[in-house]
Amino acid sequence: xxxxxxxxxxxxxxEGASLELRCNYxxxxxxxxxxxxxxxxxxxxxxxxxxxxxxxxxxxKGFEAEFKRSQSSFNLRKxxxxxxDAAEYFCAVGNDxxxxxxxxxxxxxxx
Amino acid sequence: xxxxxxxxKYLFRKEGQNVTLSCEQNLNHDAMYWYxxxxxxxxxxxxxxxIVNDFQKGDIAEGYSVSREKKESFPLTVTSAQKNPxxxxxxxxxxxxxxxxxxxxxxxRLTVL
Numbered sequence: 560x561x562x563x564x565x566x567x568x569x570x571x572x573x574e575g576a577s578l579e580l581r582c583n584y585x586x587x588x589x590x591x592x593x594x595x596x597x598x599x600x601x602x603x604x605x606x607x608x609x610x611x612x613x614x615x616x617x618x619x620k621g622f623e624a625e626f627k628r629s630q631s632s633f634n635l636r637k638x639x640x641x642x643x644d645a646a647e648y649f650c651a652v653g654n655d656x657x658x659x660x661x662x663x664x665x666x667x668x669x670x
Numbered sequence: 671x672x673x674x675x676x677x678x679k680y681l682f683r684k685e686g687q688n689v690t691l692s693c694e695q696n697l698n699h700d701a702m703y704w705y706x707x708x709x710x711x712x713x714x715x716x717x718x719x720x721i722v723n724d725f726q727k728g729d730i731a732e733g734y735s736v737s738r739e740k741k742e743s744f745p746l747t748v749t750s751a752q753k754n755p756x757x758x759x760x761x762x763x764x765x766x767x768x769x770x771x772x773x774x775x776x777x778x779r780l781t782v783l
Contacts, residue, residue: 568710591769602674602760602774603713610769649712653768656701656720657728660712 561586561652565661572640573669580635580664582650591653592633594624596646597663603649609633610653620644642668673697674775676761681780683755691746691778693761699773701766702744706730707758707777716759719744720766748780755782 562585572578584590591610595603607618614626624635633650645668651658674695683689695702701720705713715728719738733752738744744763748755758779762772 593771595774600758600777600779602776603762604774605771608769608771656766656768657703657715657718658713658772660705660714662710662712 561590561654561659563650563652563659563661565648565650565664567664568662569665569667571667571669574642575639578635578637578640578644578666580648580650580666582633582635582661583631584633584650584652585631586652586654588654589628592624592626593651593653593658594618594622594633594635595649595651596620597649598646606635606648640666640668642670644668674761674763674773676759676775676778679776679778681778683780683782685782686750688747688749689755689780691748691759691761691780693744693746693775695742695744695761695763695773695775697763697773698741699763699765700741701764701770702738703762703764703772704728704734704736704744704746705760705762707760713760716746755780 564583593608594606597603609616647663650661677692703718704716717736719725735747760777761775764770764772
């Protein structure tokens, strides 16, 4: 069965600094990988997804992620964080018509 | 606007009562999903449905039931058998394959007193 690990429970970053959120997955075949963002008390919004082709994926709000098969990773990055990026971020792997989610990383942005 | 609606946003129930959470989508999606979210645990799949009149158990189906009588609706009933029902419940829909984006509703926060 597939699984997703997000090693960082909470990250604090200064506004304007870069951000990287880690995601490791366990899955036998080529995975379908997703990053979602959730503001407090809200639903989830898709940032980006990977299912084939170029291993560097561009998403919305200036985010990008890189798929590294050798490391079973799909890390999310943003070069310059804005205060509005404070939220919870979830990595997910898709298989058999379902998604399996990591536990999430909460991002706090300080002025 | 197309999207997913969940109602109500906040729901309070007494212990031992069944409660039904509503989920409606107008995206013409075949597949619909119910997740439960608890702090620090991410989202866990309760039930999913790929087509009308068919649904499958997810990872934590015990104490929950669903129906899928219409393509646009996928209500979730939290029964009295669910031992710890207080949580945030999210509904989602997609075209149906593993590569398709799931679109989420705004969620319902259920508190059992």
